[in-house]
Amino acid sequence: MISMEINTAREQQLFNGKNFHVFIYNKTESISGLHQHDYYEFTIVLTGRYYQVINGKRVMLERGDFVFIPMGSHHQSFYEFGATRILNVGISKDFFDTHYQALVPFALVASQVYSIKSTFS
Numbered sequence: 001m002i003s004m005e006i007n008t009a010r011e012q013q014l015f016n017g018k019n020f021h022v023f024i025y026n027k028t029e030s031i032s033g034l035h036q037h038d039y040y041e042f043t044i045v046l047t048g049r050y051y052q053v054i055n056g057k058r059v060m061l062e063r064g065d066f067v068f069i070p071m072g073s074h075h076q077s078f079y080e081f082g083a084t085r086i087l088n089v090g091i092s093k094d095f096f097d098t099h100y101q102a103l104v105p106f107a108l109v110a111s112q113v114y115s116i117k118s119t120f121s
Contacts, residue, residue: 006074007032011039011092019095023088027079034076040091040100041069048084052077065115070104071096 009032014021027050034053043052049062054075061067069075071093091100 007035009035009037009039011037011090014090015039015092019092021090025086025088027077027084027086028082029079030077032076034074036072036074037069037090038071039093040071040096042089042091043067043069044087046085046087049081050077050079050084050086 024046043061043066045061045063045065047063049060051058051060052067052069052075053059054067054069055073059067
C-alpha cells in the first residue's frame with residue numbers, strides 16, 4: 001500500500017503567539033498542495049472563483065462565498081478559472097475552542113459553502 005504524507009501547516013510557524021493570522025492572497029495557482037493545519041481556517045472569496053477539495057469533497061467557491069476548514073482537514077485549492085483574490089483567516093486552536101467551539105457543528109460545517117454575497121453587493 002502506498003502511503004502519501006500530508007504536510008501540516010503549524011500554528012506555531014504562522015501565528016507568532018497571536019490568536020489569528022490574516023492574509024489576502026491574489027492566487028492563480030496552488031502552491032501548498034494537499035495539506036492540513038493544526039489550527040482552524042476560513043476563507044472568503046473577494047474576487048474570482050476557484051475550488052477546494054476538502055476531505056475528498058470538491059467545493060466550488062465564488063465571489064462572496066465563505067468556507068470553514070476545521071483543524072486536521074485535508075484540503076487543496078485549485079485555481080483553474082483565472083486570478084482569484086481571497087481573504088484567508090487562521091484561528092488558533094485555543095482561541096477557537098474557547099470562543100467558537102459551540103458553533104460546530106450547529107452553525108459551521110466543514111466543506112459547506114456559505115454565501116455572503118449580499119454583504120459585498
